[in-house]
Amino acid sequence: MSDNAEHAEHADNAEHAEHADKADATEDQQLAHLGHLGDDGEGGSDSPALRTALEAILMVVDEPVGDVLLAQVTERPTDEVRVALASLAAEYDETGRGFELREVAGGWRFYTRASCAAYVERFVLDGQQARLTQAALETLAVVAYRQPVSRARVSAVRGVNVDGVMRTLVARGLVEETGREGHEAGAILYGTTSYFLERLGLRSLDELPELAPFLPELDTVDDVATA
Numbered sequence: 127m128s129d130n131a132e133h134a135e136h137a138d139n140a141e142h143a144e145h146a147d148k149a150d151a152t153e154d155q156q157l158a159h160l161g162h163l164g165d166d167g168e169g170g171s172d173s174p175a176l177r178t179a180l181e182a183i184l185m186v187v188d189e190p191v192g193d194v195l196l197a198q199v200t201e202r203p204t205d206e207v208r209v210a211l212a213s214l215a216a217e218y219d220e221t222g223r224g225f226e227l228r229e230v231a232g233g234w235r236f237y238t239r240a241s242c243a244a245y246v247e248r249f250v251l252d253g254q255q256a257r258l259t260q261a262a263l264e265t266l267a268v269v270a271y272r273q274p275v276s277r278a279r280v281s282a283v284r285g286v287n288v289d290g291v292m293r294t295l296v297a298r299g300l301v302e303e304t305g306r307e308g309h310e311a312g313a314i315l316y317g318t319t320s321y322f323l324e325r326l327g328l329r330s331l332d333e334l335p336e337l338a339p340f341l342p343e344l345d346t347v348d349d350v351a352t353a
Contacts, residue, residue: 190233265291273317274304
């Protein structure tokens with residue numbers, strides 16, 4: 127092999143290696159982009175990153191949410207959402223956060239990390255002895271006087287979202303599900319429990335003080351809720 131031919135072969139090999147390195151770098155950049163989509167916001171400086179938006183949505187869900195729905199809400203391709211969710215889950219595991227992002231029942235949801243279960247249990251049990259907040263007392267009063275009642279109607283009476291407060295009241299054993307409104311797919315209805323009567327020293331709901339006249343009628347509540 128002549129010196130010129132050998133030199134040309136080395137040059138070709140070097141060129142191929144350079145192209146391969148560039149291709150690998152491009153692929154790494156694409157994967158990083160998928161994992162951290164929208165760090166600067168796709169829709170302008172006011173738009174949150176995809177990972178940020180997903181975290182915000184998952185913080186308020188009561189049951190696992192599918193990646194297709196998350197893609198629709200964030201207006202991003204489903205594949206990008208899947209990669210971003212997997213990236214978040216891996217990040218939480220690597221940093222040892224007190225919660226984890228799991229894919230269960232065809233969707234994604236935050237869960238308390240198993241290693242922290244004892245602390246959470248202690249907090250919940252100790253919290254049973256804590257006094258109810260003003261918001262919880264007001265919500266409990268609406269349920270007591272309007273039961274069976276849906277969360278939407280309670281929210282309409284109070285003028286604020288009561289999902290979190292209702293979960294607290296259910297966890298404290300003061301409120302429970304009593305059925306559904308109209309049909310099987312209707313809104314869940316809530317009422318007070320026997321523990322509620324026990325705590326108030328009442329034998330039945332008939333012994334509740336006369337407060338109902340001061341609350342709006344259900345027809346008015348329906349009008350407000352659908353306005």
